[in-house]
Amino acid sequence: MTRGLALITGAGGGIGSAIAVALAEAGMSVALLGRRPEPLARTARACARFGVPVVELRADVTDPAQVRAAVDTAGPVDLLVNNAGAVDRHEVPLWEADGDQWWRTYETNVRGTVNLCRAVLPGMIARASGRVVNINSILALRHEPHYSAYSASKMALLGLSGMLAEPLRRHGVLVFDISPGMVRTDMTLGMALCAGRTDWTAMDLITTALVRLAAGELDPLAGRFLHVGADDLDLLLANATALAGGEARTLRLSAYGPDDPLASMITA
Numbered sequence: 001m002t003r004g005l006a007l008i009t010g011a012g013g014g015i016g017s018a019i020a021v022a023l024a025e026a027g028m029s030v031a032l033l034g035r036r037p038e039p040l041a042r043t044a045r046a047c048a049r050f051g052v053p054v055v056e057l058r059a060d061v062t063d064p065a066q067v068r069a070a071v072d073t074a075g076p077v078d079l080l081v082n083n084a085g086a087v088d089r090h091e092v093p094l095w096e097a098d099g100d101q102w103w104r105t106y107e108t109n110v111r112g113t114v115n116l117c118r119a120v121l122p123g124m125i126a127r128a129s130g131r132v133v134n135i136n137s138i139l140a141l142r143h144e145p146h147y148s149a150y151s152a153s154k155m156a157l158l159g160l161s162g163m164l165a166e167p168l169r170r171h172g173v174l175v176f177d178i179s180p181g182m183v184r185t186d187m188t189l190g191m192a193l194c195a196g197r198t199d200w201t202a203m204d205l206i207t208t209a210l211v212r213l214a215a216g217e218l219d220p221l222a223g224r225f226l227h228v229g230a231d232d233l234d235l236l237l238a239n240a241t242a243l244a245g246g247e248a249r250t251l252r253l254s255a256y257g258p259d260d261p262l263a264s265m266i267t268a
Contacts, residue, residue: 002023002026002027002028002211002214002215003027003028003078004028004029004078004079004214005028005029005030005031005053005074005075005076005077005078005079006020006023006028006029006030006031006077006078006079006080006081006214007030007031007033007057007071007074007077007079007080007081007116007120008020008023008030008031008032008033008081008083009033009034009061009081009082009083009084009112009116010033010034010061010083010084010085011030011032011033011034011040011043011083012032012034012035012036012038012039012040012042012043013039013043015083015135015180015203015206016034016043016081016083016084017039017042017043017046018203018206018207019081019083019206019207019210020032020043020046020047021043021046021047021207022207022208022210022211023079023210023211023214024046024047024048024049024050024052024054025050026211026214026215027050027052028052028078028079028214029052029053029054029055030047030052030053030054030055031054031055031057031070031073031074031075031077032044032047032054032055032056032057033057033058033059033061033070033084034057034058034059034084035058035059035060036058037056037058040056040057040058041056044056055073055074057070057073057074058070061084061108061111061112061113061115061116062107062108062111062112062115063115064115064118064119067112067115067116067119068119070119071116071119071120076123076127077120077123077124077130078124078129078130078131079130079131079132079133079213079214080116080117080120080124080130080131080132080133081133081135081210082112082113082116082117082132082133082134082135082157083135084108084112085108085109085112085135085150086104086105086108086109086150087105087147087149087150088101088102088105088146088147088148088149088150089101089105091146091147092146093145093146093148094145094148097148097149101149102148102149103149105149105150105153106149106152106153106156108153109149109150109153109154109156109157110153110156110157110160113134113157113160114160117132117164120132121168121173124171124172124173125168125171125172125173127172128171128172128173129172129173130172130173130174131173131174131175131176131213131214131222132164132168132173132174132175132176133175133176133177133178133210133213134157134160134161134175134176134177134178135178135179135180136154136157136158136161136177136178136179136225137150137151137154137179138179138181138227138229139151139154140154140155140157140158140179140225141155141158141225157177158177158225161175161176161177161223161225162177162223162250165222165223166223169222169223174219174222174223175222175223176213176218176221176222176223176224176226177223177224177225177226178206178209178210178213178225178226178227178228179225179226179227179228179229180201180205180206180228180229181201181205181206181227181228181229181230201228201229205228205229206228209226209228209233212233217237218233218237220237220240220241221233221236221237221240223250224248224249224250225249225250226249
């Protein structure tokens with residue numbers, strides 16, 4: 001049984017709700033954060049079936065005051081899952097996008113994650129223990145011009161995870177950057193990119209990964225981009241020693257060659 005408290009954002013539905021239920025079934029207390037009370041209540045009822053403490057937290061992740069109040073209500077967090085996210089609804093190139101909607105998407109995905117980290121990390125650092133999961137996407141690495149806000153924000157998350165990984169590790173806190181793949185949710189069903197799609201990623205791949213992560217099984221893979229829709233996590237774990245100290249699955253600019261004037265700066 002996995003102990004401790006997990007705080008999951010975007011917990012009212014989709015991947016966030018499924019992760020919350022899986023962690024509750026594994027024995028973790030869960031704090032469910034979202035904007036709408038009815039979806040949160042449904043997830044809470046599903047989690048409560050496993051006899052674990054459940055708290056519902058209504059907050060907009062882009063509002064730091066609301067996030068701070070929610071975290072204070074939840075109490076000490078052992079596992080933070082930054083899952084709340086938004087996608088470009090107009091699905092047009094950047095120069096045709098509505099500027100306000102573009103920035104709302106970016107703010108939800110990036111500012112929301114930053115707000116949660118700022119509220120939760122001091123407690124984790126003080127206790128020298130904790131895990132942070134940033135739910136990412138393969139679109140952080142693949143250019144999709146009709147999803148410029150989503151792709152740019154997910155690339156920013158990948159960079160943020162990389163920058164936080166080493167300094168936080170020295171404080172006993174581990175950071176993970178995990179892409180679930182194309183899971184069938186209300187959000188993905190509304191994306192033109194997924195129109196007619198039949199090869200969806202099974203939800204249990206991401207929920208199983210999060211349960212294993214919460215139990216500490218994936219600790220050797222902290223600080224790297226993991227795509228559970230395609231990765232064999234056991235194979236990656238078997239090769240974790242070879243990955244240690246390298247740049248595999250991290251966001252780094254590659255030099256043109258040894259004579260590139262940026263080469264030493266990149267590897268410093």
